[in-house]
Amino acid sequence: MTNSLGAPGRILVLGGGSDIGQAIAARFVEDGGVQQVVLAGRRPGDMAERFDARRPQDDAAGTAQVATVDYDATQPGAAAKAIAAASADGDVDLIVVAAGVLGTDEHNRLAHRATELLGINLVAAVEAVMEAIDRFEAQGHGRLVVLSSVAGLRVRGGLATYGASKAGLDAFCRAMQQRLAGAGVDLLIVRPGFVHSAMTDGLPPAPFATDPASVAADVAAAVAAGRAVVWSPPVLRWVFAILRNLPEPIWRRVSGR
Amino acid sequence: MRVEARRPVEVVEAVVGAAGRGVLARGAGRSYNDAAQNGGGALVTQPEPTITIDPTTGRATASAGATIEQVLSVLVPHGRFVPVTPGTRLATIGGCVAADVHGKNHHRDGSWGEHLTAIELVDGHGDRRHLDPVATPSEFWATVGGMGLSGIILSATFDTIPIRSDQLAVTTTRTGDFDATLAALAEAEDGHRYAVAWVDTSATGSRRGRGVVSGGDHLDAADAARGSGEMAYAPGSPIPVPPTVGRGPALIRPATIRWFNRLWYHKVPRRATEVPTSIGAFFHPLDGLGRWNRLYGRRGFVQYQSVVPAPDDVLAQLDALSAGGATSALTVVKRFGSASPAMLGFPCPGWTLAVDVPTAVPRLAATLDRLDRIVVEAGGRIYLAKDGRTSIPAVARMYPRLGEWRRAVDKLDPQGRFQSDLARRLGLRTGGPT
Numbered sequence: 001m002t003n004s005l006g007a008p009g010r011i012l013v014l015g016g017g018s019d020i021g022q023a024i025a026a027r028f029v030e031d032g033g034v035q036q037v038v039l040a041g042r043r044p045g046d047m048a049e050r051f052d053a054r055r056p057q058d059d060a061a062g063t064a065q066v067a068t069v070d071y072d073a074t075q076p077g078a079a080a081k082a083i084a085a086a087s088a089d090g091d092v093d094l095i096v097v098a099a100g101v102l103g104t105d106e107h108n109r110l111a112h113r114a115t116e117l118l119g120i121n122l123v124a125a126v127e128a129v130m131e132a133i134d135r136f137e138a139q140g141h142g143r144l145v146v147l148s149s150v151a152g153l154r155v156r157g158g159l160a161t162y163g164a165s166k167a168g169l170d171a172f173c174r175a176m177q178q179r180l181a182g183a184g185v186d187l188l189i190v191r192p193g194f195v196h197s198a199m200t201d202g203l204p205p206a207p208f209a210t211d212p213a214s215v216a217a218d219v220a221a222a223v224a225a226g227r228a229v230v231w232s233p234p235v236l237r238w239v240f241a242i243l244r245n246l247p248e249p250i251w252r253r254v255s256g257r
Numbered sequence: 258m259r260v261e262a263r264r265p266v267e268v269v270e271a272v273v274g275a276a277g278r279g280v281l282a283r284g285a286g287r288s289y290n291d292a293a294q295n296g297g298g299a300l301v302t303q304p305e306p307t308i309t310i311d312p313t314t315g316r317a318t319a320s321a322g323a324t325i326e327q328v329l330s331v332l333v334p335h336g337r338f339v340p341v342t343p344g345t346r347l348a349t350i351g352g353c354v355a356a357d358v359h360g361k362n363h364h365r366d367g368s369w370g371e372h373l374t375a376i377e378l379v380d381g382h383g384d385r386r387h388l389d390p391v392a393t394p395s396e397f398w399a400t401v402g403g404m405g406l407s408g409i410i411l412s413a414t415f416d417t418i419p420i421r422s423d424q425l426a427v428t429t430t431r432t433g434d435f436d437a438t439l440a441a442l443a444e445a446e447d448g449h450r451y452a453v454a455w456v457d458t459s460a461t462g463s464r465r466g467r468g469v470v471s472g473g474d475h476l477d478a479a480d481a482a483r484g485s486g487e488m489a490y491a492p493g494s495p496i497p498v499p500p501t502v503g504r505g506p507a508l509i510r511p512a513t514i515r516w517f518n519r520l521w522y523h524k525v526p527r528r529a530t531e532v533p534t535s536i537g538a539f540f541h542p543l544d545g546l547g548r549w550n551r552l553y554g555r556r557g558f559v560q561y562q563s564v565v566p567a568p569d570d571v572l573a574q575l576d577a578l579s580a581g582g583a584t585s586a587l588t589v590v591k592r593f594g595s596a597s598p599a600m601l602g603f604p605c606p607g608w609t610l611a612v613d614v615p616t617a618v619p620r621l622a623a624t625l626d627r628l629d630r631i632v633v634e635a636g637g638r639i640y641l642a643k644d645g646r647t648s649i650p651a652v653a654r655m656y657p658r659l660g661e662w663r664r665a666v667d668k669l670d671p672q673g674r675f676q677s678d679l680a681r682r683l684g685l686r687t688g689g690p691t
């Protein structure tokens with residue numbers, strides 16, 4: 001149950017090893033009131049260990065337990081199974097949809113690689129969002145945090161498939177928000193820029209690069225304020241207001257690597 | 258889904274027809290958070306009040322949906338008064354039983370449940386049960402204080418107390434520090450049926466814990482000045498808080514809170530004074546202000562009420578609050594008498610502290626977690642009817658009879674039909690994190 005201070009009692013992270021997803025859960029634990037964090041992913045031991053290292057060591061209650069469940073986004077029905085497992089003995093109050101892959105140049109050139117990436121970042125993510133909403137509507141409350149990306153706001157050639165996957169997910173979530181208005185179920189779309197994480201390890205940082213903890217802080221603030229979309233860092237909202245409207249030739253030049 | 262049950266059979270139908278998210282009785286919704294909520298499930302209210310009293314014995318029976326106000330309007334003209342009243346006249350009898358409420362007379366008269374002689378309950382099988390403390394003690398004391406999780410109460414029978422006036426004599430005393438507050442409270446409890454202390458949270462240093470102690474008793478005879486000896490109870494409609502309040506910035510903020518507290522303190526004469534006071538003004542002052550909660554602005558406030566064995570544990574909580582920058586707007590301290598046999602009853606011997614903190618205080622969750630720790634380590638507990646944020650492990654330590662209660666409730670409701678958001682949040686019925 002979500003408590004009277006707005007803290008989710010139980011958090012489920014789909015893609016439980018994600019640096020950003022874990023940072024978001026850790027942030028809520030630090031703020032107090034969280035009873036359990038369920039990490040859903042392919043490598044349970046590793047996820048739990050990394051989360052324990054990341055969570056605040058001095059949270060006032062120190063009572064949040066950590067559990068893991070299996071989740072492989074390439075398997076049909078994976079999200080429904082993970083959500084059911086996590087809510088077997090009670091409500092899940094917040095679900096973070098974090099699983100994702102960045103892909104390589106191959107994913108922009110080979111059809112089977114492209115569909116593989118879309119299967120994880122778009123198909124499985126949409127499936128997760130829908131399963132979460134079903135669960136939340138049944139229990140009468142719940143909050144989704146979905147990791148979109150600025151890469152989907154204006155897609156560049158070097159990130160065609162990844163950008164398209166995020167553009168699709170972002171658009172789907174925007175439309176879902178319309179449906180959810182007034183239903184007691186909230187959906188927050190998170191649009192980070194370049195975040196230093198396992199996904200971007202070794203890549204040259206883009207302007208306004210940030211880190212998972214800062215994204216988590218922006219998410220926590222957006223949740224408290226009841227916002228629908230959060231950019232991280234927030235300045236990217238204005239940067240992209242310009243980038244989205246650049247004439248194509250100029251966009252090609254600034255986005256080309 | 259809301260069910261307005263006008264007859265007991267409709268309550269039975271709602272219980273038998275409960276789906277996966279269960280069913281829960283709701284009174285007037287005066288508990289502070291999620292005790293009377295059941296997201297995704299059914300909520301049953303019983304809007305039709307019936308109240309009867311035997312004028313010779315003073316024993317009364319009220320339907321669960323009857324409010325304290327409705328009960329008093331029947332009792333007072335007969336020269337009778339409820340054995341215990343919470344600080345709001347809008348609470349229902351069902352809510353008073355389910356939370357085993359306490360009043361300003363706890364040191365002398367105990368909690369609501371101790372004055373009950375019988376409860377009529379619809380259990381999880383959909384059966385109507387007569388519960389009383391002699392024949393069915395386990396079911397009875399699992400239901401009293403059971404927060405609606407053992408069944409839906411249809412009615413309750415209880416003993417009332419005789420009164421000879423509809424006014425009270427109330428003595429207020431201003432105190433200079435916490436020790437003086439405790440001493441004045443002890444004195445008020447010895448001398449009066451009703452006693453309570455209000456603490457000025459703006460005071461620090463040597464004045465820390467100063468406050469105003471009031472002691473009250475029903476007047477012995479009708480107020481001569483008013484002529485007739487007839488007694489009446491008509492609380493009148495509340496003074497409304499204008500609708501614009503609550504939209505803009507909160508009126509009650511840390512700076513204004515300190516001023517309110519200081520003013521309130523200085524408003525009380527230095528020397529003890531006795532004044533005749535109405536039932537409403539003495540017992541239900543907040544009800545006199547409609548929508549008073551809106552004074553706290555859009556985000557509202559959090560009530561935190563605990564009971565701890567020793568006054569030092571109260572001070573430790575007050576210190577933790579001020580260290581966390583959480584200035585309480587309304588701080589009440591009172592000594593409880595002995596505990597009732599209710600398995601999840603809140604009052605137990607010791608000192609209760611109730612504070613009201615604006616939700617907007619930064620890092621309030623962590624500060625209140627710290628209070629929980631003080632309370633748990635002292636062997637105390639917090640009041641479930643006012644909780645919105647404690648943790649599952651904390652509750653298990655605060656309520657050592659939780660296991661016993663669970664077994665009794667499981668017998669009344671083996672299918673787990675009675676559920677609430679509070680129960681899910683704190684794993685009350687399941688024990689697991691929910």
Ligand SMILES: Cc1cc2nc3c(=O)[nH]c(=O)nc-3n(C[C@H](O)[C@H](O)[C@H](O)COP(=O)(O)OP(=O)(O)OC[C@H]3O[C@@H](n4cnc5c(N)ncnc54)[C@H](O)[C@@H]3O)c2cc1C
Nearest residue numbers: 284285286287288321344349351352355358359404405410
């Ligand atoms: C201004 C104010 C002052 C207060 N002062 C005090 C005080 O001095 N002392 C004190 O003890 N409390 C106090 N309270 C708390 C309040 O008295 C309790 O929360 C009480 O339970 C509220 O009754 P209600 O009818 O509003 O119940 P609700 O809030 O509707 O429900 C409370 C609980 O009772 C259960 N319940 C209600 N009706 C039934 C039924 N028919 N059968 C089974 N279960 C039922 C619900 O399921 C829920 O768990 C105060 C509250 C306010 C707002």
Ligand SMILES: NC(=O)c1ccc[n+]([C@@H]2O[C@H](COP(=O)([O-])OP(=O)(O)OC[C@H]3O[C@@H](n4cnc5c(N)ncnc54)[C@H](OP(=O)(O)O)[C@@H]3O)[C@@H](O)[C@H]2O)c1
Nearest residue numbers: 015017018019020072073099100147149194195197198199
């Ligand atoms: N980092 C950035 O710059 C950035 C920017 C904007 C948006 N995002 C988005 O934020 C989210 C989290 O990214 P991150 O930075 O935290 O990266 P990350 O640490 O690499 O996390 C991604 C997670 O997704 C999991 N995953 C991948 N494929 C999966 C599958 N088939 N089934 C289950 N889990 C799978 C990975 O699990 P394994 O460990 O098992 O592979 C990994 O834990 C992603 O959706 C990403 O697109 C990231």
